[in-house]
Amino acid sequence: MATNKHTLVAIVEDKPGVLNRMASLFRRRGFNIESIAVGHSEVPHLSRVTIIVNGSNAMVEQVRKQLDKLVDVVRVSDITGDNITIRELALIKVKANSATRSEIIEIADIFRANIVDVSSDSLTIEITGDEDKIDSMLKLLRSFGVREIARTGRVAMVRGNLGTRPAEEKTAGSRTNK
Amino acid sequence: MKKTGAQILCESLIEEGVEVIFGFPGGVLLPFYDTLPQYSKLRHILVRHEQGAAHAADGYARATGKVGVCMATSGPGATNLVTGIANAYLDSSPIVALTGQVARAFIGKDAFQEIDITGITLPITKHSYIAMEASSMANIVKEAFYLARTGRPGPVLIDLPKDVQTEEAEYRQPGKVNLPGYKVPSRGHPTQVNSAAKLINEAQRPLIIAGRGVIISGAGAELKQFAETGQIPVITTLLGIGCFPENHILSYGMAGMHGSGYANKAVDSTDLLIAVGMRFDDRVTGELSAFAPNARIIHIDLDPAEIGKNVRVTVPIVGDVKAVLQALIKLVNTTDHVEWIQELDELRKQHPMMDIRDSAGLLPQYIIRQIYEATGGDAIVVTGVGQHQMWAAQHYIHNEPNRFISSGGLGTMGFGLPAAMGAKVGCPDKTVWCIDGDGSLQMTIQELATLVQDNIAVKIAVLNNGYLGMVRQWQDLFYDKRYVATPLSCPDFVKVAEAYRIAGLRVTQREEVAPAIKQAMQHDGPFLIDFMVEPEENVYPMVPPGAAIAQFIEEPKKEVSTWPRTSTP
Numbered sequence: 001m002a003t004n005k006h007t008l009v010a011i012v013e014d015k016p017g018v019l020n021r022m023a024s025l026f027r028r029r030g031f032n033i034e035s036i037a038v039g040h041s042e043v044p045h046l047s048r049v050t051i052i053v054n055g056s057n058a059m060v061e062q063v064r065k066q067l068d069k070l071v072d073v074v075r076v077s078d079i080t081g082d083n084i085t086i087r088e089l090a091l092i093k094v095k096a097n098s099a100t101r102s103e104i105i106e107i108a109d110i111f112r113a114n115i116v117d118v119s120s121d122s123l124t125i126e127i128t129g130d131e132d133k134i135d136s137m138l139k140l141l142r143s144f145g146v147r148e149i150a151r152t153g154r155v156a157m158v159r160g161n162l163g164t165r166p167a168e169e170k171t172a173g174s175r176t177n178k
Numbered sequence: 179m180k181k182t183g184a185q186i187l188c189e190s191l192i193e194e195g196v197e198v199i200f201g202f203p204g205g206v207l208l209p210f211y212d213t214l215p216q217y218s219k220l221r222h223i224l225v226r227h228e229q230g231a232a233h234a235a236d237g238y239a240r241a242t243g244k245v246g247v248c249m250a251t252s253g254p255g256a257t258n259l260v261t262g263i264a265n266a267y268l269d270s271s272p273i274v275a276l277t278g279q280v281a282r283a284f285i286g287k288d289a290f291q292e293i294d295i296t297g298i299t300l301p302i303t304k305h306s307y308i309a310m311e312a313s314s315m316a317n318i319v320k321e322a323f324y325l326a327r328t329g330r331p332g333p334v335l336i337d338l339p340k341d342v343q344t345e346e347a348e349y350r351q352p353g354k355v356n357l358p359g360y361k362v363p364s365r366g367h368p369t370q371v372n373s374a375a376k377l378i379n380e381a382q383r384p385l386i387i388a389g390r391g392v393i394i395s396g397a398g399a400e401l402k403q404f405a406e407t408g409q410i411p412v413i414t415t416l417l418g419i420g421c422f423p424e425n426h427i428l429s430y431g432m433a434g435m436h437g438s439g440y441a442n443k444a445v446d447s448t449d450l451l452i453a454v455g456m457r458f459d460d461r462v463t464g465e466l467s468a469f470a471p472n473a474r475i476i477h478i479d480l481d482p483a484e485i486g487k488n489v490r491v492t493v494p495i496v497g498d499v500k501a502v503l504q505a506l507i508k509l510v511n512t513t514d515h516v517e518w519i520q521e522l523d524e525l526r527k528q529h530p531m532m533d534i535r536d537s538a539g540l541l542p543q544y545i546i547r548q549i550y551e552a553t554g555g556d557a558i559v560v561t562g563v564g565q566h567q568m569w570a571a572q573h574y575i576h577n578e579p580n581r582f583i584s585s586g587g588l589g590t591m592g593f594g595l596p597a598a599m600g601a602k603v604g605c606p607d608k609t610v611w612c613i614d615g616d617g618s619l620q621m622t623i624q625e626l627a628t629l630v631q632d633n634i635a636v637k638i639a640v641l642n643n644g645y646l647g648m649v650r651q652w653q654d655l656f657y658d659k660r661y662v663a664t665p666l667s668c669p670d671f672v673k674v675a676e677a678y679r680i681a682g683l684r685v686t687q688r689e690e691v692a693p694a695i696k697q698a699m700q701h702d703g704p705f706l707i708d709f710m711v712e713p714e715e716n717v718y719p720m721v722p723p724g725a726a727i728a729q730f731i732e733e734p735k736k737e738v739s740t741w742p743r744t745s746t747p
Contacts, residue, residue, distance in 0.1 A: 062487060065485075066483050068361075068483075
């Protein structure tokens with residue numbers, strides 16, 4: 001079956017163990033997660049989780065349904081086909097001396113990245129963008145010697161008025177609202 | 179008014195209608211146990227092993243339809259519950275497991291008898307809680323019971339740190355449960371229901387396969403009306419047994435690995451399979467690629483994640499089985515499928531299930547039938563796991579829901595005795611038979627002591643063949659009769675029973691079977707019969723692992739004495 005990359009967005013309650021429950025489910029059902037990013041949402045006590053998963057449509061649909069069954073998961077949407085913005089942030093520490101420093105800064109400028117730290121033998125660059133952009137810059141920086149990379153994992157949002165806000169959810173049954 | 183965490187727990191349990199707790203105390207649960215006598219409405223039954231507590235709660239839940247409660251102390255007590263919790267999870271049985279935990283300050287310090295039980299049970303609970311403040315206790319208990327019994331039922335665990343049990347808090351009865359992430363689908367989508375009705379009205383050879391979802395939803399009457407209206411034959415899964423009366427003219431028994439030949443053949447030749455409250459377990463489908471090869475499939479289930487998980491479905495309907503069937507009944511044409519039903523009846527003649535051959539030895543099938551006759555089919559039959567379980571499923575005719583209680587998904591040997599105990603506690607006026615194997619019984623045999631201490635009158639039939647029979651059967655059929663690690667040296671079960679102060683009998687002859695069963699049922703209190711059955715009797719038919727379900731092996735032809743099929747309505 002053809003596999004491709006899917007972007008899932010989950011709205012989850014800020015409760016102890018919620019990430020553990022999600023991670024346990026991925027492991028148990030044999031789902032491979034490429035990236036997961038978690039942070040506060042616009043609603044107090046609710047977090048937003050962006051999950052990138054590689055798999056067939058049927059397999060990703062199973063991931064979505066199984067996640068949705070977790071009591072602390074308020075809503076999960078597969079926004080892959082939607083018009084979405086995806087961003088990731090990376091911090092990259094590159095070896096740099098007086099000879100190479102200006103060239104590295106030039107590369108950072110081309111990618112509209114920021115220099116956030118300088119030392120006698122290194123530069124730390126902060127870059128935001130989609131995966132391809134970050135990978136492209138990394139490719140150029142490798143020749144200078146990359147010391148450390150920290151990437152946040154991707155976060156995603158649907159463009160325009162449509163969204164994945166919990167308030168927009170309409171589900172049948174016994175869902176109770178605050 | 180201020181109350182301790184333990185008092186709030188007890189009040190909340192009573193509020194949820196709890197009458198009995200199957201439990202085992204320990205250090206960190208002492209505050210709770212010390213509080214318990216203040217609440218005479220809560221009956222505590224002391225088990226002999228925590229696994230028994232979880233299975234008893236499970237058996238209680240399945241027999242009564244209410245939430246079963248079990249309790250264990252921290253550490254080993256909690257880990258001993260794990261098998262029982264997993265069993266309840268796989269069979270969607272509503273239980274609440276209460277576990278003791280070390281005091282809050284000790285959590286994470288590898289304290290004595292500390293174990294991360296919520297972590298361990300994460301993949302086998304519907305949800306779990308650690309009650310970290312006495313003030314949150316009432317809400318947690320309310321949510322736990324709500325989650326356990328609604329939607330697709332399942333086990334919920336509450337971990338109770340010792341010092342939370344003594345902490346004081348204001349006790350207020352909680353308001354409505356507020357769980358934004360928890361949705362219970364109710365009625366099916368009308369468009370889907372209409373599409374399904376259209377398929378049903380067009381089908382020439384429709385077949386209903388009904389599972390435990392029908393029982394959970396209380397949809398037996400609707401299923402009957404639906405089947406009768408459309409004249410649609412009905413088969414069930416193992417856990418669906420009893421959701422449709424097996425003596426009904428449209429009943430074709432159980433499908434699957436040890437299902438009837440005609441049920442499995444029916445799946446093979448149906449043009450429309452209507453799956454109701456079941457999940458296409460591999461034991462019922464056999465080889466998936468050859469399952470229902472000529473059929474379109476309608477799948478009605480409450481759990482959206484079950485739709486499309488194992489088989490491709492033509493029309494999925496996510497909803498409560500009862501509500502969906504009610505909607506379907508209105509849309510299904512009154513019709514008959516005379517040719518299709520004649521064909522199935524012909525298959526039934528070709529592949530008889532209910533015949534028991536003449537044998538000098540004691541046949542397990544014969545014993546099951548005698549128990550059926552003696553109880554008029556009205557007993558609650560609880561089984562362990564193995565050959566005896568399949569014989570009980572095949573040869574006892576089950577016409578009522580919640581009367582056949584068995585471990586399906588997890589296949590837990592040792593389930594029988596404690597689950598029967600739970601069923602009897604829940605339904606004291608019912609005759610409860612635990613039909614067990616000599617292997618299965620020995621996994622939880624210590625619960626005989628619980629039967630005595632609490633005078634729980636379970637009747638136990640041990641089908642004793644001196645083997646781990648089902649494994650031996652696989653060795654017989656697929657491993658060239660190399661019986662490795664399956665011959666079983668058993669104690670004298672009658673003496674064991676006697677040692678526990680339980681009356682018992684050994685039966686070796688066919689003529690002794692009926693009188694022994696009669697004696698057991700007339701006896702006031704628990705009773706054990708050790709039936710010394712044919713050691714190498716196999717369960718037939720059998721679908722070999724990996725084969726299509728229509729490719730079953732039948733019993734090698736021997737002399738048969740036909741058993742009259744009981745009444746048809």
